[in-house]
Amino acid sequence: MIRVVPSMLTLCNLLCGFAAIFYATRVVDFDIQGAEFFALSGADQAKHLRPLTIAAMLIFAGMVFDALDGRVARMTRQTSDLGEQLDSMADMVTFGLAPAFIVIHLANLMMGLGEPFTGENTADYLSRTVLVVGGAYSACCALRLARFNIEIDQPEESDHMSFKGLPSPAAAGTVASLVLLHQSHLSHDNPFLAKLTAILLVVITLLVAVAMVSNVRYSHLLNKYVRGRAPFHHLALTVLVVAPLLIVPQWTLATGFVIYAVFSPIRSLFSRKSASAGAASSSAFSAESDDSDADDEADSHGPPHSDLRIG
Numbered sequence: 001m002i003r004v005v006p007s008m009l010t011l012c013n014l015l016c017g018f019a020a021i022f023y024a025t026r027v028v029d030f031d032i033q034g035a036e037f038f039a040l041s042g043a044d045q046a047k048h049l050r051p052l053t054i055a056a057m058l059i060f061a062g063m064v065f066d067a068l069d070g071r072v073a074r075m076t077r078q079t080s081d082l083g084e085q086l087d088s089m090a091d092m093v094t095f096g097l098a099p100a101f102i103v104i105h106l107a108n109l110m111m112g113l114g115e116p117f118t119g120e121n122t123a124d125y126l127s128r129t130v131l132v133v134g135g136a137y138s139a140c141c142a143l144r145l146a147r148f149n150i151e152i153d154q155p156e157e158s159d160h161m162s163f164k165g166l167p168s169p170a171a172a173g174t175v176a177s178l179v180l181l182h183q184s185h186l187s188h189d190n191p192f193l194a195k196l197t198a199i200l201l202v203v204i205t206l207l208v209a210v211a212m213v214s215n216v217r218y219s220h221l222l223n224k225y226v227r228g229r230a231p232f233h234h235l236a237l238t239v240l241v242v243a244p245l246l247i248v249p250q251w252t253l254a255t256g257f258v259i260y261a262v263f264s265p266i267r268s269l270f271s272r273k274s275a276s277a278g279a280a281s282s283s284a285f286s287a288e289s290d291d292s293d294a295d296d297e298a299d300s301h302g303p304p305h306s307d308l309r310i311g
Contacts, residue, residue, distance in 0.1 A: 006073035009065050010086050016062035017094030023051040023058065024101040027109055049109070053183045055102050056176040062094035063169045088145045095172035096141030100134035102179055103205050110182075110198040133202055137175075137209040141168050144212040163218045166211035166261055170218070174208050174261050175201065177253035184250040208261050218264050 027049060069087060073079045107130045116127040144165055151164065178201045185194035245252045 003076070003078050005076065006069045006078050006083055007086060009069035009072060010083065010090050013062045013065035013069065013087075014090035014093050016058045016065065017090065017098045020055040020058040020062070020094065020098035021101050023055040024098065024105050026051040027105045049106075049183060049186065052102060052106055052179055055098065056179040056183075059094060059098055059102075059172050059176040062090075062098075063173060066091060066094070066169055084149065088149055091145055091168055092142060095168040096138045096145070099172045099175040099205070100138045103137070103175060103201060104130055104134040106179060106182065107198055107202050110195055130202055133206050133209075137171075137205050140209040140212045141171065144168050144171075147213075162220055165214050165216065166208055166218055166264075168212060170257065170260060171208040171212050173253075174257040175205055177250070177257045178204060181250045181254040204258065204261070211261055211265060214265070216264050216268050218260070 066087070069083075073083055108127060111126065111130075116124065116131045145168060147165070178197060182194055182197040182201065185191075185197055241252075241256070
């Protein structure tokens with residue numbers, strides 16, 4: 001029985017993704033669309049968009065199962081090639097396809113967009129853009145998982161403390177947290193912030209898609225801050241994170257995931273600029289040193305002798 005527990009947890013992850021896709025496609029009633037939907041109050045809009053809230057929460061549930069299956073497999077010594085492949089397939093559904101479905105449906109509804117290519121307004125380029133962003137996200141997630149499967153066979157020491165590229169669960173968590181924040185704005189009858197969050201969601205989705213296939217190193221938070229004996233400042237940091245999570249969970253989740261997604265690329269960019277500036281300064285200093293050495297060598301030989309004599 002113990003041997004099948006890791007695989008069952010992985011399948012639970014996959015089913016969370018399947019259910020998230022199902023609820024994402026049940027966004028509104030068929031008789032509440034277009035101008036009639038926007039005529040509703042924010043709270044009523046949130047009720048019709050409740051399936052999106054369920055879909056986002058299912059992605060977080062999938063993250064929990066994804067974290068448990070590997071740990072249980074290692075604890076019970078039941079790791080296998082089948083489990084690795086099954087885990088990647090489940091991650092593709094929950095963290096690659098489901099977030100893309102959610103983004104497309106939410107953006108199309110909140111921006112009043114039509115069906116791309118097949119709708120009444122076939123020249124609706126904004127709806128096409130949203131569809132392309134969702135497709136790019138899913139494609140980048142597939143590439144990220146495929147690269148991880150190749151690299152895990154030859155792990156480096158740094159792989160235990162960091163990831164190459166944004167992990168797919170973190171990318172999906174970023175999308176899902178912004179969806180929950182959007183729903184919170186609607187529930188509090190703040191349509192302006194809700195629409196702004198919907199636009200930001202599309203932009204962030206594209207950014208995290210690129211981050212997944214980048215070579216930027218992201219910290220492995222569990223290995224870095226949780227495993228082993230935790231120092232005092234790590235415990236204090238945990239308290240600082242948990243406290244706002246209990247007070248304003250939507251804002252805390254969205255802020256935390258977005259910061260995690262964008263902090264490493266920004267740090268990498270500044271590190272490269274600093275390294276380039278340092279290399280340029282070093283080259284300039286080296287050139288000045290060479291010129292100075294050449295002048296010193298010339299002075300040491302004194303002025304050139306002349307064969308002309310003054311009578």
